[in-house]
Amino acid sequence: xxxxxxxxxxxxxxxxxxxxxxxxxxxxxxxxxxxxxxxxxxxxxxxxxxxxxxxxxxxxxxxxxxxxxxxxxxxxxxxxxxxxxxxxxxxxxxxxxxxxxxxxxxxxxxxxxxxxxxxxxxxxxxxxxxxxxxxxxxxxxxxxxxxxxxxxxxxxxxxxxxxxxxxxxxxxxxxxxxxxxxxxxxxxxxxxxxxxxxxxxxxxxxxxxxxxxxxxxxxxxxxxxxxxxxxxxxxxxxxxxxxxxxxxxxxxxxxxxxxxx
Amino acid sequence: xxxxxxxxxxxxxxxxxxxxxxxxxxxxxxxxxxxxxxxxxxxxxxxxxxxxxxxxxxxxxxxxxxxxxxxxxxxxxxxxxxxxxxxxxxxxxxxxxxxxxxxxxxxxxxxxxxxxxxxxxxxxxxxxxxxxxxxxxxxxxxxxxxxxxxxxxxxxxxxxxxxxxxxxxxxxxxxxxxxxxxxxxxxxxxxxxxxxxxxxxxxxxxxxxxxxxxxxxxxxxxxxxxxxxxxxxxxxxxxxxxxxxxxxxxxxxxxxxxxxxxxxxxxxx
Amino acid sequence: xxxxxxxxxxxxxxxxxxxxxxxxxxxxxxxxxxxxxxxxxxxxxxxxxxxxxxxxxxxxxxxxxxxxxxxxxxxxxxxxxxxxxxxxxxxxxxxxxxxxxxxxxxxxxxxxxxxxxxxxxxxxxxxxxxxxxxxxxxxxxxxxxxxxxxxxxxxxxxxxxxxxxxxxxxxxxxxxxxxxxxxxxxxxxxxxxxxxxxxxxxxxxxxxxxxxxxxxxxxxxxxxxxxxxxxxxxxxxxxxxxxxxxxxxxxxxxxxxxxxxxxxxxxxxxxxxxxxxxxxxxxxxxxxxxxxxxxxxxxxxxxxxxxxxxxxxxxxxxxxxxxxxxxxxxxxxxxxxxxxxxxxxxxx
Numbered sequence: 001x002x003x004x005x006x007x008x009x010x011x012x013x014x015x016x017x018x019x020x021x022x023x024x025x026x027x028x029x030x031x032x033x034x035x036x037x038x039x040x041x042x043x044x045x046x047x048x049x050x051x052x053x054x055x056x057x058x059x060x061x062x063x064x065x066x067x068x069x070x071x072x073x074x075x076x077x078x079x080x081x082x083x084x085x086x087x088x089x090x091x092x093x094x095x096x097x098x099x100x101x102x103x104x105x106x107x108x109x110x111x112x113x114x115x116x117x118x119x120x121x122x123x124x125x126x127x128x129x130x131x132x133x134x135x136x137x138x139x140x141x142x143x144x145x146x147x148x149x150x151x152x153x154x155x156x157x158x159x160x161x162x163x164x165x166x167x168x169x170x171x172x173x174x175x176x177x178x179x180x181x182x183x184x185x186x187x188x189x190x191x192x193x194x195x196x197x198x199x200x201x202x203x204x205x206x207x208x209x210x211x212x213x214x215x216x217x218x219x220x221x222x223x224x225x226x227x228x229x230x231x232x233x234x235x236x237x238x239x240x241x242x243x244x245x246x247x248x249x250x251x252x253x254x255x256x257x258x259x260x261x
Numbered sequence: 262x263x264x265x266x267x268x269x270x271x272x273x274x275x276x277x278x279x280x281x282x283x284x285x286x287x288x289x290x291x292x293x294x295x296x297x298x299x300x301x302x303x304x305x306x307x308x309x310x311x312x313x314x315x316x317x318x319x320x321x322x323x324x325x326x327x328x329x330x331x332x333x334x335x336x337x338x339x340x341x342x343x344x345x346x347x348x349x350x351x352x353x354x355x356x357x358x359x360x361x362x363x364x365x366x367x368x369x370x371x372x373x374x375x376x377x378x379x380x381x382x383x384x385x386x387x388x389x390x391x392x393x394x395x396x397x398x399x400x401x402x403x404x405x406x407x408x409x410x411x412x413x414x415x416x417x418x419x420x421x422x423x424x425x426x427x428x429x430x431x432x433x434x435x436x437x438x439x440x441x442x443x444x445x446x447x448x449x450x451x452x453x454x455x456x457x458x459x460x461x462x463x464x465x466x467x468x469x470x471x472x473x474x475x476x477x478x479x480x481x482x483x484x485x486x487x488x489x490x491x492x493x494x495x496x497x498x499x500x501x502x503x504x505x506x507x508x509x510x511x512x513x514x515x516x517x518x519x520x521x522x523x524x525x526x527x528x529x530x
Numbered sequence: 531x532x533x534x535x536x537x538x539x540x541x542x543x544x545x546x547x548x549x550x551x552x553x554x555x556x557x558x559x560x561x562x563x564x565x566x567x568x569x570x571x572x573x574x575x576x577x578x579x580x581x582x583x584x585x586x587x588x589x590x591x592x593x594x595x596x597x598x599x600x601x602x603x604x605x606x607x608x609x610x611x612x613x614x615x616x617x618x619x620x621x622x623x624x625x626x627x628x629x630x631x632x633x634x635x636x637x638x639x640x641x642x643x644x645x646x647x648x649x650x651x652x653x654x655x656x657x658x659x660x661x662x663x664x665x666x667x668x669x670x671x672x673x674x675x676x677x678x679x680x681x682x683x684x685x686x687x688x689x690x691x692x693x694x695x696x697x698x699x700x701x702x703x704x705x706x707x708x709x710x711x712x713x714x715x716x717x718x719x720x721x722x723x724x725x726x727x728x729x730x731x732x733x734x735x736x737x738x739x740x741x742x743x744x745x746x747x748x749x750x751x752x753x754x755x756x757x758x759x760x761x762x763x764x765x766x767x768x769x770x771x772x773x774x775x776x777x778x779x780x781x782x783x784x785x786x787x788x789x790x791x792x793x794x795x796x797x798x799x800x801x802x803x804x805x806x807x808x809x810x811x812x813x814x815x816x817x818x819x820x821x822x823x824x825x826x827x828x829x830x831x832x833x834x835x836x837x838x839x840x841x842x843x844x845x846x847x848x849x850x851x852x853x854x855x856x857x858x859x860x861x862x863x864x865x866x867x868x869x870x871x872x873x874x875x876x877x878x
Contacts (some may be wrong), residue, residue: 002657005654006654006655008652009654011642013643013647016643016647017640017642017643017683018279021804024436024437024438026488027436027438027439027442028438028440028441028442029441031441031444031445032441032444032445033444034448034449035441035445035448036589038448038449038451038452038453039448041452042452042457042458043596045458045462045463045464046310046462048462049310049317049318049462050310050311050312050314050317052308053306053309053310053313082440083349083440086349088872091353092636093636095598095603095633095636096631096633096638098601098602098603098622098626099601099603099624099626099629099631100655100656101603101623101624101627101655101656101657102623102655103623103624114440116441132530133587136529137754139425167378168287172285172286172287172288174284174285174287174288177287178287178291180342180345181288181291181292182295183293183697184295184299184451185295185298185299185484188302191306194307195305195306195308195309196301196302196305197301197305199301200298200301200302200305208365224294230507253503254605257603257604257605258604258605280552280555283555283556283558283559284548284555284558286558286559286562289559
């Protein structure tokens with residue numbers, strides 16, 4: 001309850017500070033959407049030259065992309081760890097966080113909320129519906145709760161992975177952290193992972209499980225039997241990966257408090 | 262300060278950045294792994310796209326494999342975070358100190374970029390290339406001239422990409438939060454430079470748009486020369502296009518830099 | 531009851547050894563060597579509730595490291611530590627509700643939003659009941675004169691205004707211990723005085739224990755009943771400021787202003803036999819240094835009748851000088867020991 005109240009308070013403050021820079025808000029929304037759009041261009045261009053990617057049609061791939069945008073938008077809004085290393089470790093703001101009575105990760109996430117990113121989730125939903133219609137998917141009652149569960153699980157997976165990777169900042173002294181390096185990897189879970197070799201498949205399923213933020217959960221709605229099993233594993237992975245991320249974070253904080261900076 | 266000592270001061274920025282890069286072990290090792298992985302993912306993706314078709318967008322499967330590997334390795338060299346660095350300097354106000362120092366801030370950033378590039382070339386690109394050669398069926402040219410021309414073009418790619426980064430970074434003077442813009446720029450450069458998809462795959466109208474934009478000079482043109490798709494005298498055209506963009510992009514940098522300075526002094530940081 | 535109880539507290543850091551040069555940097559990429567550096571070396575001290583204690587020392591003496599351990603940011607390498615009844619690093623979230631921290635160099639307020647918004651947010655973070663919050667905020671705002679600043683964003687405040695707001699932010703949840711890390715750094719004399727007065731009254735009214743680090747000894751003189759001095763990770767002095775002064779000041783200076791030209795040789799003749807040192811300042815002024823064992827009146831007695839004096843000023847050695855001397859010699863206790871030894875000799 002305490003934490004939910006805090007989310008609301010920080011959100012209000014974000015709005016207050018952002019209203020002073022209204023133009024910025026739209027610059028951010030538009031650049032976010034442009035970024036998503038460039039990814040879609042790749043899909044459209046590729047399907048000008050082929051009509052199937054590893055047995056998946058264009059509409060199916062676009063549907064997966066639409067699904068991906070929903071958890072990605074939520075994740076970008078609530079889990080914005082881009083500048084963590086620089087701001088909190090190099091500039092020492094971590095000390096301030098540690099003198100406050102709330103979990104350190106939670107405080108940092110709250111201080112870096114990015115609500116414009118939610119627009120991506122909205123567009124994603126529209127893309128999913130449009131391509132769903134093209135594919136002739138009938139909406140059934142269980143689709144709604146299933147989608148909610150899948151989206152939450154995907155957000156947890158994303159959060160877990162990025163939290164774990166950000167925790168490396170507690171050990172490494174590089175000011176930029178390694179998130180920019182990981183940046184391209186997240187895209188690869190949006191394509192049917194079966195097109196890759198075993199090593200990359202295992203990597204994207206069990207080590208950096210980006211496939212659970214794209215193709216696996218989306219396949220549930222596409223009724224692709226080949227991946228239904230993986231789709232059902234998504235919630236479990238969500239909990240597990242989130243737990244791993246949190247553990248890494250706590251270990252990192254312990255290291256920080258042991259070594260200082 | 263006379264010219265030669267100024268020059269050696271700038272050279273020092275290259276050296277210091279090179280040494281700084283060496284200090285970040287985690288970034289180094291994960292960087293090599295990730296670049297190899299990127300090549301792998303696109304290799305398999307293109308295999309799936311070709312799915313037995315002989316030639317697409319003027320590329321055979323074999324050419325595509327080499328193109329992907331060369332392009333990603335080129336990126337391993339030319340990529341840098343100058344945009345984020347400049348934005349960070351602007352945001353925390355330390356840019357004011359940079360502006361009163363007896364050097365040109367943009368030149369310093371370029372030099373730091375060079376130091377990083379040198380590091381990336383020697384420790385990312387070359388070892389990464391060796392690993393990629395072992396893992397994937399890549400055919401590299403054997404003639405010394407191709408290599409020499411490629412290296413020159415690669416250096417120009419680096420300069421053009423850094424110029425774009427500097428322009429994006431300087432935008433931080435005019436927009437409060439440019440994280441979104443930086444992300445977008447990165448996605449646009451990766452896509453339209455031909456890294457993710459060769460320009461010849463794009464629909465014709467988009468191809469002609471790309472002809473008047475600087476992005477193709479970063480990856481598509483040099484990689485096309487190196488993989489042998491562009492040969493003979495056309496090579497010189499490519500070099501000319503790169504040089505042209507190098508000069509053109511100086512204009513917005515100078516303008517933005519001037520405007521940023523007045524803005525800084527008027528607002529007091 | 532003790533507010534802070536520290537026993538044999540130690541903190542060591544692993545510091546990466548850089549091999550230097552290009553070759554060294556390449557070697558560092560493959561394998562690294564570390565050295566252990568002790569920042570705080572087995573220190574012990576107790577601070578009772580309601581005390582204002584100054585924690586001083588040169589840069590790098592270990593002050594910040596100690597403060598970070600006391601506030602629960604760092605975990606000690608060894609030793610016992612109890613603050614406000616808690617072991618800070620163990621029950622961090624519970625513990626920090628009872629303390630307030632101000633880092634002079636860093637802001638804890640949100641940059642873009644009005645000061646009052648930051649306060650409201652902190653109220654939520656510290657779960658302060660609305661009623662208590664209002665009463666406390668009103669009082670703090672009143673006392674620090676912040677009424678007009680509350681709606682301004684932090685980035686539009688001057689350093690002095692910001693620092694006063696930082697104090698409010700650290701005190702909203704009514705902490706019983708307040709840690710201040712260089713609270714007056716960079717402030718002008720008026721704001722410094724205001725802040726000192728405020729801290730003093732806070733301590734008197736609520737019995738708030740205050741531990742502050744500072745480089746400005748005027749802060750210490752104005753506020754602290756007690757000083758702990760740190761050097762290279764060791765406590766080299768722990769006691770009252772007066773005692774520190776008595777132990778260390780070796781004399782005082784008397785400044786003379788003359789009505790007509792004076793001659794230094796004449797002045798020296800007058801004080802012949804006394805171990806004093808004359809320094810000329812200009813034609814009409816001179817000063818004399820008088821060691822502690824000689825009475826000022828003895829010197830004055832010899833000068834006053836025989837010269838044309840217009841003004842006399844007696845200057846006690848100031849704290850800055852004393853502390854500078856201690857820093858230079860590296861130990862306060864050594865000298866105290868020496869003095870104790872010489873006292874004993876005298877008694878024999």
